[in-house]
Amino acid sequence: MNQPIRAPRGVKDIIPPDAMRFEGILRETEEILLLGGFQKVLLPLFESASLFTRSIGGETDIVEKEMYTFQDKGGETFALRPEGTASLLRAAIEHRLADISRVSRLFYSGPMFRHERPQAGRLRQFYQVGAEILGPLTPSDDVDLIAIIHRMAVQFRIPEWTLLLNNMGCPRCRPAYRTALVGYLKDHFGELCPTCQRRMGTNPFRVLDCKVPACQPVLEKAPRITDYLCDRSRAHYDRVREELDVLEIPYRPEPRLVRGLDYYTETTFEFTSGALGAQSTWAAGGRYDGLSKDLGGPDMPGVGFAAGIERLWLLREAARTLPGAGLPPIWVTVFPLAPLARPKALRLVTALREAGIPAVGLFTDQKIKAAFRQAEHDRSRFLAFIGEDEVESDTVQLKDLVKGEQVSVPLGDTLEIARRIRMSLLPEEKEHSGSV
Ligand SMILES: [Zn+2]
Ligand SMILES: [Zn+2]
Secondary structure, X not given: OOOOOOOOOOOOOOOOOHHHHHHHHHHHHHHHXXXXXXXXXXXOOEEEHHHHHHHOOXXXXXXXXXXXXXXXXXXXXXXXXXXXXXXXXHHHHHOOOOEOOEOEEEEEEEEEEOOOOOXXXXXXXXXXXXXXXXXXXXXXXHHHHHHHHXXXXXXXXXXXXXXXXXXXXXXXXXXXHHHHHHHXXXXXXXXXXXXHHHHHHHOHHHHOOOOOHHHHHHHHOOOOHHHOOOHHHHHHHHHHHHHHXXXXXXXXXXXXXOOOOOOOEEEEEEEEEOOOOOOOEEEEEEEOOOHHHHOOOOOOOEEEEEEEHHHHHHHHHHXXXXXXXXXXXXXXXXXXXXXXXXXXXXXXXXXHHHOOXXXXXXXXXXXXXXXXXXXXXXXXXXXXXXXXXXXXXXXXXXXEOXXXXXXXEEOOOHHXXXXXXXXXXXXXXXXXXXXX
């Protein structure tokens, strides 16, 4: 026996009826962005690997160990996209979708790929919806973007959500902070885990992200970026907080919140939920004023976020706000009782669909019992039989599986068949809507 091939580890099929619900989550999230004036960009699933090493930075987990890179037959090195912001910026620059003279609001959605250890809420292929505002921005744009994610939290009734907020400073104030942080970490070198010891020299801000319990006492007393902000970054942070207060969006200042990607500046934020366990972040983002220039584009600020759809699924499941599967019911199963009836059955199925009636044909050599079984499986309301007699008389037997009635209808009169089907369904729909 051949061994069946399974999906790769950390990669999940989304099967019926979940696939339609999953797409419902994507759609409802995108609708909130469309309301906010964002326009969609469809991005490729793979890019030149250098796009990500240049934007995300070499000393990050993503680039160091999580990227799926490969060489194609031309010898070029590509990577499956581990996130969307770099791709979106690349596209915005390439097609001149944004510059410093006007504000552009763009979004993307789709699968991302990271070679991480799979666990609850963390897959190797996972879906994100993300949005970016590019152009001549002010701190109010940061708040506007946060307000859009807040809208998701409210509309989807995300349980136990918290907004964590920080300001990472800018190229003017961060060097002094970096020096202070590295100095402090050096003083406590022996108390840190090997990863922290290594990152201290390469990407010291990432040390603040460490989850190893033994590192926590040291990290809690580490210097805070908010004590080193320059006047401009301080003013930026104050404005964001004041305006969040105006919108009555609660937040918690989190001075250790430094996003894992190098391109972030100023505002950083995360939406977490106590209902998620270890992987508690369901949306995150921030300001990245240097990214466009780093990628060879205009010197133009940007602010963006990405939300994880699998995590939104878990949260909306907990909140009982998952979208419906929205599957159209099958109304008619057409069953030719003899091989010679198949062409007429095919024509009827096609004609019914043209008339807007969901229909399937069952083309099998099995007996009539199979047709009933199939109709039940498809939750079909009608069975339409065409046997040898019906081929002769050019009719079809239409059986209402709920009422048990069976009538003979001219096969060519699709309108009459459609009318009868709709008539049978109508009173039931009225009763149904009346009782709700
Ligand atoms: Zn600054
Ligand atoms: Zn550590």
